[in-house]
Amino acid sequence: MTPVLLIAASPASAQAPSKDAPLTNQEVIKLCKLDLGDDVVIAKINQAKYVDFKLETDDLTKLKSQGVSKPVLAAMLKRATATAGEMNTTSVMGPYGGAVVTTSGGPMARLMTKDGEYDLRSIAGSPSQTWAYVTVLMFMDYPGLKAEVRTKDHKPAFLVRSQQSPVGRYFLVKAESNKKDLTRSVKLGSRGMFTNKSVTNPDKDWTVLFAAKEQGNGFWQITPQKDLEPGEYGIWFRDSELYDFGVD
Numbered sequence: 001m002t003p004v005l006l007i008a009a010s011p012a013s014a015q016a017p018s019k020d021a022p023l024t025n026q027e028v029i030k031l032c033k034l035d036l037g038d039d040v041v042i043a044k045i046n047q048a049k050y051v052d053f054k055l056e057t058d059d060l061t062k063l064k065s066q067g068v069s070k071p072v073l074a075a076m077l078k079r080a081t082a083t084a085g086e087m088n089t090t091s092v093m094g095p096y097g098g099a100v101v102t103t104s105g106g107p108m109a110r111l112m113t114k115d116g117e118y119d120l121r122s123i124a125g126s127p128s129q130t131w132a133y134v135t136v137l138m139f140m141d142y143p144g145l146k147a148e149v150r151t152k153d154h155k156p157a158f159l160v161r162s163q164q165s166p167v168g169r170y171f172l173v174k175a176e177s178n179k180k181d182l183t184r185s186v187k188l189g190s191r192g193m194f195t196n197k198s199v200t201n202p203d204k205d206w207t208v209l210f211a212a213k214e215q216g217n218g219f220w221q222i223t224p225q226k227d228l229e230p231g232e233y234g235i236w237f238r239d240s241e242l243y244d245f246g247v248d
Contacts, residue, residue: 022052025059028076029066042075053080108161109170109235109243112221113153120149120235120243128185140240141183142175147232147244154227154247158210158235159219165212166220171201172208175232175244184232186242202236 023045031041045051053059053076063073111118125140160166175184187203210222234242 022050023048024052025054025063028053028068028072029063032066032068032072038069038071041072045072045075045079048079051076051079055080108159110159111149111151111156111245112159113151113156115151115153118149118151118245120245122237122241122243125186125240125242127188138188139185140188140242141178141181141185142234142242142244143183145177145179145182145184145232147184147234147246149244150246150248152248154229155224156228157221157223159215159221160235161218162220163218165214166222167212168201169238170222171236172210172222172224173202173234173236173242174206174208175234175242177232184244186234186236201238208233 109120130137209225234244
């Protein structure tokens with residue numbers, strides 16, 4: 001939810017608040033004085049779209065002196081805590097509209113398609129190697145032949161959390177399914193008698209180039225520069241985590 005500036009209605013106003021006006025301490029006092037019962041007042045607190053409660057010690061003392069019961073005070077405190085949690089979210093624009101995301105935490109990747117949005121879960125891989133003559137091919141293997149999250153959109157976009165440009169930190173990679181081992185592999189690089197290609201990042205032949213656009217608040221939208229063919233893919237982070245998905 002996008003943070004909303006909450007402005008309490010003027011006490012001198014005789015008009016009823018609009019349906020989107022925040023529920024305030026004064027409104028709760030009015031409801032309690034109508035003798036509707038705690039259940040009704042608590043229901044109004046929980047149903048309010050926005051609340052702007054003042055709940056410091058002096059505020060609680062005043063509310064109690066005005067006849068607000070303990071169960072209602074507890075409901076106000078609970079709702080205010082939930083609202084504070086919502087304020088840790090923000091809305092960023094994606095290719096198909098706004099996306100609500102948390103503003104704190106570590107790496108994340110969200111798949112955004114014409115059919116909807118999906119938060120991708122990271123899976124850990126294990127290193128493996130294969131000999132090809134005098135060259136050792138290095139891979140990172142991930143469990144399962146197919147990703148659970150799948151899309152038919154061949155040019156999706158992704159939202160990633162990063163304080164810096166994701167270029168060189170996140171990679172859009174292709175994964176190869178291995179029926180014998182029931183895994184998906186991403187090639188990292190190779191080592192030979194006279195060569196030593198980087199094994200800390202995916203092999204460039206196994207990556208898909210993307211455009212990165214900063215969205216603000218530490219978020220970036222990345223869009224593949226070409227349509228994705230059917231297969232297994234993932235957003236690969238530098239610590240070898242894979243946010244996997246499939247294209248059908």
